[in-house]
Amino acid sequence: MPDVLHKIRLLLRKPFLPLLRLLAGNRKAQILFLLFLLPLPLALFVLVVALPVRQLAFEAAPAKPAAVDSSNHQHLKEPEDEAEKQALAEKRLALAVEEAFWQVRHQMSKSDSIGLVINLSDSLIILEVKGVPIRQSKIIRYDRSDALDHLAAKGRLRQWLAGPFILQRELATLPKAPIRIIEAPKDTIEAEQRKTEIPIEDRDVHFTWEFDRNLTIVVEQEQTPSWEGRLQKLWYETQRTWNTAAATVDSLAQRRLPEHRFWIALELHRDDAKAIYRALPRNANLALHL
Amino acid sequence: MMTSEQTSQNDTGANNRPPSAEPAAALPSEAQPAPPAASQQLEAGRTLPPAMPGLRAAACGLLTGILFTLVILFAAPVLREWLFAILPESQFSLETRNMDIAQLQREVQQAGKRIASLQRRMEALVPRQPYVIVNSSGNRIYVMSGKKLLHEGICSTGSYVLLKAQDDRQWIFSTPRGMFRIQGKVKNPVWRMPDWAFIEEGRPVPPPNSPERFERGVLGDYALAFGNGYLIHGTLYQRLLGMPVTHGCVRLGDDDLRIVYQKLELGSKVFIY
Numbered sequence: 065m066p067d068v069l070h071k072i073r074l075l076l077r078k079p080f081l082p083l084l085r086l087l088a089g090n091r092k093a094q095i096l097f098l099l100f101l102l103p104l105p106l107a108l109f110v111l112v113v114a115l116p117v118r119q120l121a122f123e124a125a126p127a128k129p130a131a132v133d134s135s136n137h138q139h140l141k142e143p144e145d146e147a148e149k150q151a152l153a154e155k156r157l158a159l160a161v162e163e164a165f166w167q168v169r170h171q172m173s174k175s176d177s178i179g180l181v182i183n184l185s186d187s188l189i190i191l192e193v194k195g196v197p198i199r200q201s202k203i204i205r206y207d208r209s210d211a212l213d214h215l216a217a218k219g220r221l222r223q224w225l226a227g228p229f230i231l232q233r234e235l236a237t238l239p240k241a242p243i244r245i246i247e248a249p250k251d252t253i254e255a256e257q258r259k260t261e262i263p264i265e266d267r268d269v270h271f272t273w274e275f276d277r278n279l280t281i282v283v284e285q286e287q288t289p290s291w292e293g294r295l296q297k298l299w300y301e302t303q304r305t306w307n308t309a310a311a312t313v314d315s316l317a318q319r320r321l322p323e324h325r326f327w328i329a330l331e332l333h334r335d336d337a338k339a340i341y342r343a344l345p346r347n348a349n350l351a352l353h354l
Numbered sequence: 355m356m357t358s359e360q361t362s363q364n365d366t367g368a369n370n371r372p373p374s375a376e377p378a379a380a381l382p383s384e385a386q387p388a389p390p391a392a393s394q395q396l397e398a399g400r401t402l403p404p405a406m407p408g409l410r411a412a413a414c415g416l417l418t419g420i421l422f423t424l425v426i427l428f429a430a431p432v433l434r435e436w437l438f439a440i441l442p443e444s445q446f447s448l449e450t451r452n453m454d455i456a457q458l459q460r461e462v463q464q465a466g467k468r469i470a471s472l473q474r475r476m477e478a479l480v481p482r483q484p485y486v487i488v489n490s491s492g493n494r495i496y497v498m499s500g501k502k503l504l505h506e507g508i509c510s511t512g513s514y515v516l517l518k519a520q521d522d523r524q525w526i527f528s529t530p531r532g533m534f535r536i537q538g539k540v541k542n543p544v545w546r547m548p549d550w551a552f553i554e555e556g557r558p559v560p561p562p563n564s565p566e567r568f569e570r571g572v573l574g575d576y577a578l579a580f581g582n583g584y585l586i587h588g589t590l591y592q593r594l595l596g597m598p599v600t601h602g603c604v605r606l607g608d609d610d611l612r613i614v615y616q617k618l619e620l621g622s623k624v625f626i627y
Binding site: 083086094108112116149152153156159160169178194197199209211247248309342345 | 408411414415422428453466479487492515526531532598627
C-alpha cells in the first residue's frame with residue numbers, strides 16, 4: 065500500500081516538478097514560458113468573454129428622445145424626487161414587462177398550435193392553445209441569468225420580451241415521442257397486452273430548450289434521479305457543454321462575437337416536465353414574464 | 355553500473371543547474387558515471403544542452419496556454435455569467451432618465467389600463483360551454499366549463515406504435531395534439547375496421563365494404579368524432595385505461611364516456627396535449 069501511494073505521488077509530481085525546476089531562478093525561461101502561455105488564452109478570453117459582456121452590459125440602449133424642461137431638470141435633483149422617480153421608473157418597467165407578456169399571449173392565441181407560458185413572478189408554467197390554459201403547473205424553484213438584470217437596467221428588456229420567443233432546438237434525456245416499431249404480421253398490441261402488462265415509462269426528465277433571441281430554458285425534474293438517470297443526465301450535460309463550445313467556435317470561425325445566452329433554469333415535478341416537453345411542438349411559441 | 359534511480363537523480367540534478375553550467379563537465383571526476391549502456395544512453399539523451407531550457411519553457415508555456423484556452427472555450431458561458439454578476443447595473447433605464455414625475459405617473463396609469471384590457475380579452479377566449487382537455491402523456495381527461503373543473507377521469511391514448519406492413523405501408527398510432535371540435539355524436543357505434551386492423555393481426559385485408567370490416571360493441575355505448583377519423587369512445591379492455599394503448603383514438607371508461615357524451619355538444623372544443 066505505501067508503495068502504491070509513493071508511485072501515485074511520483075506520478076503526480078512528474079509533470080510539474082521538472083517544469084518548476086526549469087523555471088526556478090531562470091529569468092529567460094520564465095519570460096519565454098509566459099510569452100508562450102498568455103497570448104492564446106488572453107485572446108480567447110477577450111473574444112468569447114470580455115467583448116460579449118461589454119457588448120451587452122455597456123452598449124447604450126436605443127432611448128426615446130424626450131424633451132427636457134430645464135426647470136424640471138433642476139427640480140429633479142432634489143433627493144425625494146429622485147427617490148420617487150426611481151420608484152416610478154421601477155414600476156413602469158415592471159408594468160412594461162407585464163404588458164409585453166399579455167400582448168405576447170394575446171398574439172399567441174391566434175395560433176392553432178400549443179404554446180408555452182412561463183410566468184416567473186407567479187412561479188407558473190402553462191400550456192396554452194388558442195388562449196385557453198390546458199395545463200398549469202407550479203415551478204418548484206427557478207434561477208435566472210444575471211445578464212437579464214443588465215438588460216433590464218439598460219431599458220432593453222421590453223424590446224427583448226416583445227413578441228413570442230420561437231423554439232429552435234431542444235435536447236433531452238427522454239425521446240420526444242416513445243415510438244415502438246412493430247412489424248406485421250406479428251401480434252397485435254392488444255393481444256400482446258392481454259398476456260403481459262404494459263411497462264410504465266419511468267425515465268428521468270431533464271431537457272433544454274433553445275429559443276430565438278438567445279433565450280435558453282433548462283428544465284430539471286424535482287425528483288432525485290435514478291442511477292441510470294444519472295448516467296443519462298451526464299451524457300446530456302456533456303452534449304450540452306459540447307454544443308455550447310461548438311457554437312462558440314462556429315461564431316469565431318464566422319468572425320462574429322459569440323452571443324451570450326440568457327438562461328432560465330426551472331425545477332418541475334417529473335410528470336409536469338414530461339407532459340410539457342412532449343406536448344410542445346417544434347417551433348412552438350413562448351410568452352415570458354420575468 | 356548505475357541504477358535507473360541514480361540516472362533519474364542525475365537527470366533532475368542537471369535540470370536544477372542554471373543554464374550556463376556545463377552539465378557533465380561540472381561533475382567531480384569521481385562522481386562521473388561509467389559509460390552508459392544502450393538503454394541508458396537514451397535516458398542520458400534527455401539531458402538538455404545549455405540552450406534548450408528556453409525552448410523547453412516555451413513549449414511548456416504553449417502547451418499550458420492551449421490547455422487554458424480549452425478551459426476558457428468550454429467555460430465561456432460561466433465566465434460571462436460571473437462577469438455579469440460582478441458588474442454594477444445602472445439604476446435608471448435610459449428611457450426614463452429624461453422623464454419627469456408627472457410623465458412617469460401618466461405612463462404607469464396608462465400601462466395599467468392597457469394590461470387590464472388585455473387580460474379581459476384573454477379571459478374571453480376561455481369557452482363558457484363545456485369542453486374537454488385530454489392529457490395524452492398522463493392519460494387523463496378533464497371536463498371543464500370556463501375555468502371550472504366539472505369531471506376528471508382516466509383515459510387511454512395513442513400507443514406510439516409504428517406498424518410496418520409487408521407491402522411497405524406504415525401507420526403511427528399517436529393521438530393528435532392541439533384544438534379540435536366535436537363533429538359527430540353516435541350512440542351504439544359500429545367500428546368500420548381500417549386496413550391496419552387486419553394487417554396488425556396478420557389477417558388478409560377484405561374489400562372496402564365487406565361485412566367482415568364492421569364490428570359491433572367494441573367502441574362502447576357512445577362515440578364522439580373530433581376529426582380525421584379520430585373518436586372519443588368506450589372500450590372492452592377497461593383494465594388498460596390509463597395506459598397508452600390505442601391506435602390514436604381516446605378511450606374512456608363507461609361512466610366517464612357517458613358524462614362526456616352528455617356534456618359535449620356538436621362544436622364543443624377538445625384540447626389534446
